[in-house]
Every structure is written in structure tokens, then in C-alpha cells.
Amino acid sequence: MTLKWRHDNNTPVSVTIQNPLLPPAEGDSSFGESLKLTGIPWLNRHGRLCHGTIKIDRGLLKIDGSAAAGDITTIPDHITEIIMPGYIDTHVHFRQPGQEYKEGIGNGCLAALAGGVTTVIDMPNTIPPTCTFAVLDEKRRLWQKLGRVGWGLFLGCNGCEQIPTPASLGIDPAGIAALKVFMARSGSCAAVSEPEILACLILNWPKIAVHAEDETLFPADTAGLDHSSRRPRAAVISALQILATSLELAQRQLGRVPECRLILLHASTCEELHWVRRMKDLGYDVRAETCPHYLHFTAEDQIKNGAQIQVNPPLRDATDQQALWQALADGTIDFVSSDHAPHAPTEKASANPPSGIPGIEKMWPLMALAAESGRISWRRALDLAAQNAAECYAMRDRGVIADGARADLVVLRRTSYKDVDMPRKVVTKAGYDAYRHLVLPWDVERVLIAGKTVWEQATSRAVPLAEEVYAVQSSC
Ligand SMILES: [Zn+2]
Structure with missing residues (x-):
């Protein structure tokens, strides 16, 4: 035919x-x-x-x-x-189980296809959080039934009453993308920010993806503060220091550089880019992700556009944005993921809107824009859209057009x-x-x-x- x-x-x-x-x-x-x-x-x-x-x-x-x-x-x-x-988008929130009204696996996959995305990795802050073998198994079953693109799952690290290890959870790390650690509470996932605990996780897991904002630095009284003041840059700087200390602690305990790959999610500031370069220079296996919203919006835009582009970590300033573009071109940033985080229109229109920007429908068009306009080369566009994510998350079968x-x-x-x-x-x-x-x-x-x-x-x-x-x- x-x-x-x-x-x-x-x-x-x-x-x-x-x-x-x-x-x-x-x-x-x-x-x-x-x-x-x-x-x-x-x-x-x-x-x-x-x-x-x-x-x-x-x-x-x-x-x-x-x-x-x-x-x-x-x-x-x-x-x-x-x-x-096909674009490999390694950071999506399809909100299932628990909040299908915001997206759901089936609809999220259709949005992915519209953006040229053929593989996604779903985040664990669903309800209940994907932090145990049983919940992971349940989520896997949902994806097997509803998924329409290639998919993988993160396992969430939910607090630290008992430090989760592959053995204690009965989970084979080769069957998940990585352990996801939130240093600021996100929905159903608790925060982890003590260096000793993080060092222990580094010693036990081959890959850790981290949301680096130290929530202990968020102001307690947020009345009258705009979104970026509620989650200040100081929280990112503190999180980076904690992560550096955790890597050092793990190194001291091992007597050598730990093999754990640390993936810094949604990098948005100059400080994170300096940190990534420094950690890579020290020999740590650090990778960095950024997202289209940090490349195309600044905090100033949020004043104009309102809650539709309110996101965590918050949008930054023009200097950060310029540094991100430079980091895309020079290889400091390894890949661009959507952090697709949809909320219902009524929620975004409410007096206290939740954070998150939908973006998966534009992934290849936005990357092609970056290359077509000469901000990055087409060669880098391929790295940032698929090749580096496939390598980072051990997807050996995809990400390139090759025999x-x-x-x-x-x-x-x-x-x-x-x-x-x-x-x-x-x-x-x-x-x-x-x-x-x-x-x-x-x-x-x-x-x-x-x-x-x-x-x-x-x-x-x-x-x-x-x-x-x-x-x-x-x-x-
Ligand atoms: Zn996210």
C-alpha cells in the first residue's frame, strides 16, 4: 500500500x-x-x-x-x-494516578506526539507518590494500558525516616530512570535536604535526579510577596552547597569519586551553571537539564502573563537567561526537557494558582527554532533533544538516526x-x-x-x- x-x-x-x-x-x-x-x-x-x-x-x-x-x-x-x-523528554508530570483531571497518561501522550516527543519519563509526585515497589508497580500497569509513547518512570524519595535503598525497597535500579529527590516539597513528595542522607543516597543509587531548591530558605511569611520572592535564589545556592557537601561526604566514605550520576533538573540560574562546570571539573558525574520556559521567559514576563507561566523553580532574570543560552551552546547543559506540568484552567485562574507550565506540545518546534535562528547548531539541537538524554538515562536503543x-x-x-x-x-x-x-x-x-x-x-x-x-x- x-x-x-x-x-x-x-x-x-x-x-x-x-x-x-x-x-x-x-x-x-x-x-x-x-x-x-x-x-x-x-x-x-x-x-x-x-x-x-x-x-x-x-x-x-x-x-x-x-x-x-x-x-x-x-x-x-x-x-x-x-x-x-524522536524527542526524548525526560521530565514530565502526566498526573496519573490521582489527578487525571489535570492531564492523565493518555492525553499527556497525545500532547507529547504533537510536539514530536516519542519517549517520556514521568515524575513521581503523583498521588500516591511513586515511592514504593507497590505504587511503582501500580503506575507501571497504568502506563502499560494507557501509554502511547515510549515511557520510563522515576522513583521518588519520600522523606528520610528510613533511607530508601534498592534493597530495602526491592527495586532494581535498572528498571527505573533514576531516583528523584526533591529538596523542596512538591505535591505528594516530601523534601530531603540533609547532606548525610543525600550522601547515603549517592552511595546507594546509580542515578539521582534532583530538584535543587532548599526549602528551609523559603520565607515563612509570604504575604505580599511575588512568586520569585517566595522561592528566592538563595534557596538554590544553599541547595547547591548541600549537594556539593553530600558528594564530598560520599567521596570521603568511598575513598574515591562516587559513581552515582547526579542530574540537576530544571537549571535556571547562573549559579547552577557555574556549579555544574565546577562539579564536572572535579570529576563528578553531573548532568544538567533546563526547560524551554527558562529560555523563553523571565520573571518580568510573569508580571505580564500572570499565573499561566508561574513555575517552580521560578523564572529568573535576563542575565540568567543569557547564561542558559550560552550553556546550551557550549555543552554545560546536557538536555532540554519540558517539565510539562499542567493544571486545570480553573486552578490557574484562582487566587492562589499552582505552579507549572505545559510545554510538551512544542518541544521539537522550539528546539528547531533555536537551531534555525542560529542560537545553537543543529548538531547541538540533536544532542539536546534526544542523544544526551538517551545516554544519560541509559536508553541504549534510541535517540539517533543510525543503523x-x-x-x-x-x-x-x-x-x-x-x-x-x-x-x-x-x-x-x-x-x-x-x-x-x-x-x-x-x-x-x-x-x-x-x-x-x-x-x-x-x-x-x-x-x-x-x-x-x-x-x-x-x-x-
Ligand atoms: Zn518537574
Whole structure:
């Protein structure tokens, strides 16, 4: 069967698909049937523009093409579609179980597909918090039923009455993305900020992702304070000192640099960037994430835009924003995640609005904007969108367009005036697009997971292809 893709101003491209719409039966050995993409160029793992054919066999890529020499700085105007690896968004809050009215796994996955995201990692501050084997197992079951993109889960560290270890919880760390530690209480997850306890966690877990705001520095009386004064920069600086001390304590106890990978989530300040550079120089395995809202908004914007862009940690100033862009370009920041954190419109409109910005629907378009405008190279865009996250969180099968990689692909299409006139319907239950003020030069045209089209021009197909990242790997 041959499908013609929709094009506004380009020669139609043929896509040969055998049996494209039938979901595989249980145990069906034809899962991931062969498929061929021709006529659309792609970027390889080195950021080089390639022409040829991408074959997909049993969900894996087989590349038959040649690459132009050198990284491309701009994608030539005549190229109106380009294939990229699916975005790996390692920081999402889909709010299930417990707060499905805010998003839910099913709807969150549709929003992910709209943004070209093919793998997500969900945070543990759901209700009840994902802090025990039983709750993790329950959440896994929900995702197996409702997930429509590749997924993995964080385990939450809930307080410290008894220090959680893989052995005490009966959890294999290879089956989760990382342990998530909140140094400021978040929803259903308690705060942990004592260096001795953090050092103990560092000694026991291979990966820890941390929300670095020391809540003991939040003012007790918040009456009359704006959002950023309620969560001051001093809380971040204190958290960084605590984390440095914890790493030193662990190092002293071990007699060598600990192997634990520490992932600094949603970095938003100059101080965090200095800290990351210093820790990396000291030999610690530290990685850094930032989010689109810190790149596109400052605290000043919140005065104009109000609660829709209220977030934790709070938006910072223009100097921080400039430093973040520099850190994206120079490699200090390893990846950009959405921290997709939707709330119901009535909650955001209330007198005491909750914090969180929805953003997953714009991940590839925003990253493509950064590259197209020359703020980062296309090579860095690939690192920041997929390659580095895959490496950091041990997703060995995905994140690049290369022989043998999982065929999680996104076709980006150059936008035209028509797209500006007809903005795409918002998918998230939050009900708004925080980035509607931006003109995005590329949009998501089509998304394939394991070689099958799961999303095309805002039409989701209910093909149950999403599998747990770590389950797939352990069965290989
Ligand atoms: Zn978050």
C-alpha cells in the first residue's frame, strides 16, 4: 500500500507501507513490519545532512544514504521537510494516578506526539507518590494500558525516616530512570535536604535526579510577596552547597569519586551553571537539564502573563537567561526537557494558582527554532533533544538516526503563513499554549514510533506501540 503525505508546496513523497493500520496481534512476529522513507533528508548523529533512503525493519533503522561533509549551519531553503530522531523528554508530570483531571497518561501522550516527543519519563509526585515497589508497580500497569509513547518512570524519595535503598525497597535500579529527590516539597513528595542522607543516597543509587531548591530558605511569611520572592535564589545556592557537601561526604566514605550520576533538573540560574562546570571539573558525574520556559521567559514576563507561566523553580532574570543560552551552546547543559506540568484552567485562574507550565506540545518546534535562528547548531539541537538524554538515562536503543537504532522518528515541516493563521488545537488539558507568541519555523508533520506512524497532522492513531524503555532493554 502506498500513502501520499500531505504537502503544501513540495513534490509528494511516496511511503511504502505494508499493512499500515492493523495493530499487531499479541505475539505477532510481524510486529514492526518493513517500511521505507525516501525523498526526505535527515540529520545523522553528527549533525550532517543526509540524502537517501531510511529503511525500517522490525522497528529498527537501516540507513542507505550519503551525508554531506561537515555540520550544517542552516538547512537550505528548498528543503521543506526533514527527518529527526524522536524527542526524548525526560521530565514530565502526566498526573496519573490521582489527578487525571489535570492531564492523565493518555492525553499527556497525545500532547507529547504533537510536539514530536516519542519517549517520556514521568515524575513521581503523583498521588500516591511513586515511592514504593507497590505504587511503582501500580503506575507501571497504568502506563502499560494507557501509554502511547515510549515511557520510563522515576522513583521518588519520600522523606528520610528510613533511607530508601534498592534493597530495602526491592527495586532494581535498572528498571527505573533514576531516583528523584526533591529538596523542596512538591505535591505528594516530601523534601530531603540533609547532606548525610543525600550522601547515603549517592552511595546507594546509580542515578539521582534532583530538584535543587532548599526549602528551609523559603520565607515563612509570604504575604505580599511575588512568586520569585517566595522561592528566592538563595534557596538554590544553599541547595547547591548541600549537594556539593553530600558528594564530598560520599567521596570521603568511598575513598574515591562516587559513581552515582547526579542530574540537576530544571537549571535556571547562573549559579547552577557555574556549579555544574565546577562539579564536572572535579570529576563528578553531573548532568544538567533546563526547560524551554527558562529560555523563553523571565520573571518580568510573569508580571505580564500572570499565573499561566508561574513555575517552580521560578523564572529568573535576563542575565540568567543569557547564561542558559550560552550553556546550551557550549555543552554545560546536557538536555532540554519540558517539565510539562499542567493544571486545570480553573486552578490557574484562582487566587492562589499552582505552579507549572505545559510545554510538551512544542518541544521539537522550539528546539528547531533555536537551531534555525542560529542560537545553537543543529548538531547541538540533536544532542539536546534526544542523544544526551538517551545516554544519560541509559536508553541504549534510541535517540539517533543510525543503523540499528529504534525507528522513533519525527518529520518536521517548514511552517508557512497558513500555520500562523490557523494555529493548531491545544491538546493538553491545561488548555493553553504558553509559547503562542513565538513564530516557529518548523512544525511536527508526522511521528513514527518503532517505525509505525502514530501521529500525523494532529490525527492520532490508536496504535498501541509504546513500551516501557527499561522492559524492552532487559528482554534484549
Ligand atoms: Zn518537574
